[in-house]
Amino acid sequence: MSSNDAERGKEAKQPQVSAYPVSTPQNEKSVLLCQARGMFPDLVRFTWKAKDQRGSILELKDAEQLEQRDENPVQITSMLIIDQHKAMNNKFTCSVQHDSSFKDNEVDIPKEVTQKSNANITCPSPKAEEEDEEEPMNTGVFELSRSLHLFSVTYVILLVKNVLYFCTVSVLLYKRNSANMEMFKSKAR
Template structure:
């Protein structure tokens, strides 16, 4: 949902999965008023820019006829009590894309809805499996982390949200600022960072919205083991040379000798590599002189290359 200047565009369908030659509709609920009543519909394919399909006037239900979209004839639009519906009567694979409704503002900008993804396939819809991982131990700032994983679904688009249910049974949404989501193929992970006090005093609920149906999992009561408020600083032990005594003297000398041998070997290798480079440079210079003399038509009487 997008909200700007009192206008709300809400596309409640996150995805639609259809077989070829089936019909599909995309709904866009509008609260407030678009500038001059115009609602636009756009198509967005993978790795391609937005393509304008058509616009419609909500006041008289007229539809634009000057669009240049190559599939314009496949689309129709209708108006229903504060909403605009885009329809495809017979879907094809080439219709696979995300469809957005948009409002035009007098300032010259467009406000877009959240979009609905269309999948044209014979694959069956699979609802997601929800897994909630226990809370981590609180950080020094009093925050703790919970994870909710939605996996194994098709289509792979879901919307995950978190709710809190207090002791009275009242349920409230967790602010979006406390949630982070990561999406991979057929897997979406939502991580919530929340105060320890809230986590202990409320039951947290992971809720998922999917084309195959909505589901939610209530986390068990979060409990933490109390720890001391002060933690002693970690001491790093730096190894030092052993004390000099007769029993350890020969071992120390042996280590030093091995280190000396390694250093000498490294220096010899570096010297040999340098000599090889110098020899290659001399050879290249001599070859260049030969080629230059030959191009001038003269032969050198003798030229030795070492």
């Protein structure tokens, strides 16, 4: 039996959805985190919603949304980068769509962590064996922060590499064209 046949025989499993509090602002931007894990198939779609203090729905067109996928076990994290003022003054909800459920799993993003709430806010309720796998929220936020930092460093390195490649090719083309011009001038004489 191949691994694809084994995967086809598995039953769909709902994701365990966790929300993390608003990050401390940097450069007047805050990061909201929502994570889905333990699902099968491992395809989910995140939707972010925001309501102001009067209950009016806000548009998130100026927000930047990133997704990160980690293997073993599969975890997909959605990060919403938003203006600090909006993050602190509005209520945000993360909605996760998955094939195993007819309704979306929704979880509110907490404003801050208190001393009492050191565990993940989770919806739907996990099974008993999954509760043993819970990690403290501080570790999860640290790992996500580190992953986001590594992603940023990798992105900058790739940009620098592309700029160096472009400059090298430009210099080589310029030298080739200069050599061709000199050759044509010497043959023309």
